[in-house]
Amino acid sequence: MDRRNFIQLLGFGAGATVFSSALVGCSSEPQTELYGWAGPESTLEDIRLKVISYAILAPNPHNKQPWIVKLIDPLSFDLYVDPDRLLPATDPYHRQIHIGQGTFLETARIAASGLGYKADIEYFPQGQYANTELQNRPVARVTLQQSAGISPDPLFGQLLKRSSNKRDYDQVALTAAEQIELQQFNADTSDSTLVFKSSPKDQKQLSDWLTQAMQIEVGNKERDAETIAMFRVNDAEVAKYRDGFGVAQSGMSGIKKTIAETFFLSREKMEKDPTDFGNQAVDMTKSQSESAATFALMITKNNQRIDQVKIGQAYCRMNLQTTAMGLAQHPMSQILQEYKDMLPMQKTFLKHYNIAEGDTVQMLFRLGRAEPVKHSARRAVQSIVQV
Ligand SMILES: Cc1cc2nc3c(=O)[nH]c(=O)nc-3n(C[C@H](O)[C@H](O)[C@H](O)COP(=O)(O)O)c2cc1C
CATH class of the missing domain: 3.40.109.10 (NADH Oxidase)
Known part of the structure; x- marks a missing residue:
């Protein structure tokens, strides 16, 4: 079956594409299920892992998920770029991959607030590196601090949506x-x-x-x-x-x-x-x-x-x-x-x-x-x- 037959099969005219949402229409299926994954892991004991289970929901280029987290002490972790998850042909300077580090950190920060913790973010604790290179140095150290007075970021409720x-x-x-x-x-x-x-x-x-x-x-x-x-x-x-x-x-x-x-x-x-x-x-x-x-x-x-x-x-x-x-x-x-x-x-x-x-x-x-x-x-x- 070629593409034209496919379009005819679905009852749409020329110009529509397999991917086009003009073609796909609405669905009565639940859309909010987290695909292949049950959602943030509230059963996790470790607050760092709980926060990370939200942070991985962050938008990121091609959904590469280019993150490595190293656990430091009971309330802190370092975030690194995963060098095996880059996009060298389309993102040769890894600019977008670093944008995807920021989305992870922000999601972590917001999630922490919803879980009763303040997240301090120390950027590039071992120094930055140039745009022409990627070094094995952390992008940030995140330190969580439990705080009875902290109010959840108003965006916390949007993380799963x-x-x-x-x-x-x-x-x-x-x-x-x-x-x-x-x-x-x-x-x-x-x-x-x-x-x-x-x-x-x-x-x-x-x-x-x-x-x-x-x-x-x-x-x-x-x-x-x-x-x-x-x-x-x-x-x-x-x-x-x-x-x-x-x-x-x-x-x-x-x-x-x-x-x-x-x-x-x-x-x-x-x-x-x-x-x-x-x-x-x-x-x-x-x-x-x-x-x-x-x-x-x-x-x-x-x-x-x-x-x-x-x-x-x-x-x-x-x-x-x-x-x-x-x-x-x-x-x-x-x-x-x-x-x-x-x-x-x-x-x-x-x-x-x-x-x-x-x-x-x-x-x-x-x-x-x-x-x-x-x-x-x-x-x-x-x-x-x-x-
Ligand atoms: C820096 C950056 C660039 C992106 N560029 C594109 C793009 O060019 N085209 C596209 O369809 N999605 C793009 N995205 C969206 C990602 O594909 C999307 O975030 C990822 O697949 C995860 O899906 P989600 O955002 O729905 O969770 C980009 C996201 C980021 C953070």
């Missing part, structure tokens, strides 16, 4: 009030600048660029291989690896998901010839970006390791806050990536939006409204912890 929602959205821009609320929210706790792009002109321009950026991304064997390696073609792979992402995160469920996974998604085929996978990714990006009417940029003045970690914290909070506001959020990072083939288009994008020389657009994401999606999988807490 947050996800990156890759469905198509409703083509309606955020209201001015929503944008102001998020600006204020970001300004209260982050040095970064949050910029919204919500005009029809921006919408057209950004969806064109993001689609072209995906086209560039899939035009290279190493980059394709990196994504395909994290794409889970069926539930058996999800259960086996407990990382990565699949069609469920774009909203596909039920019989449509089963058909897609049975007839269209073959690891062997994708690895042998990634062309179709690449075309699907481009079609999906076009559909996702055209369905969104509001895009947001998070920009920093500096771009050292610590800035990358801190923007990860700010991005994580933003995703939790939009969850609290009933909004869907989805990073679309290709145009920001630093590999050589992307740089000419990136330069045009930065110039068009008057991004000051030396500033870094750390995150680009779309915002809107959509049905929730199934959570992506997470590994067991023990698999990231070293004593």
Whole structure:
């Protein structure tokens, strides 16, 4: 069965793609179940492990879960980048991997507050390293302190609800009030600048660029291989690896998901010839970006390791806050990536939006409204912890 037959089988016209949420529609299945994982482990005795069982729910690039935690003493642990879980072809300077360290730390901090602990974060206790290297030094030491007076962070209740929602959205821009609320929210706790792009002109321009950026991304064997390696073609792979992402995160469920996974998604085929996978990714990006009417940029003045970690914290909070506001959020990072083939288009994008020389657009994401999606999988807490 080819792709056209598949589309016909499901009763949709040309232009729809296997991954498109225009095609997948809504589902009556429960969407909040934590895939391959029972949820934060409240039965754990050790407060550090309890906190970590929430922290691994953090958003992170390709759901690599690039974290190693070393337990130090009964109330502290060090966080390291897992050098076996990088994305060298698409994230050559590990900038996004460090953003994913910040999201972990922020989720840990918020979780600790909900469990009655204050989490002190000491960044790079053995010193930072340059953007051109990755050293075996901790990104942070987290020290927990029990505190009867601590009140849970208001975002604690969003930790199990947050996800990156890759469905198509409703083509309606955020209201001015929503944008102001998020600006204020970001300004209260982050040095970064949050910029919204919500005009029809921006919408057209950004969806064109993001689609072209995906086209560039899939035009290279190493980059394709990196994504395909994290794409889970069926539930058996999800259960086996407990990382990565699949069609469920774009909203596909039920019989449509089963058909897609049975007839269209073959690891062997994708690895042998990634062309179709690449075309699907481009079609999906076009559909996702055209369905969104509001895009947001998070920009920093500096771009050292610590800035990358801190923007990860700010991005994580933003995703939790939009969850609290009933909004869907989805990073679309290709145009920001630093590999050589992307740089000419990136330069045009930065110039068009008057991004000051030396500033870094750390995150680009779309915002809107959509049905929730199934959570992506997470590994067991023990698999990231070293004593
Ligand atoms: C730095 C960073 C970059 C990301 N870039 C993309 C992206 O380009 N496209 C995408 O679909 N998701 C992107 N994501 C979202 C991740 O795929 C998502 O966080 C991960 O799969 C875990 O899923 P969850 O956020 O729903 O828990 C990015 C996340 C982070 C933290």
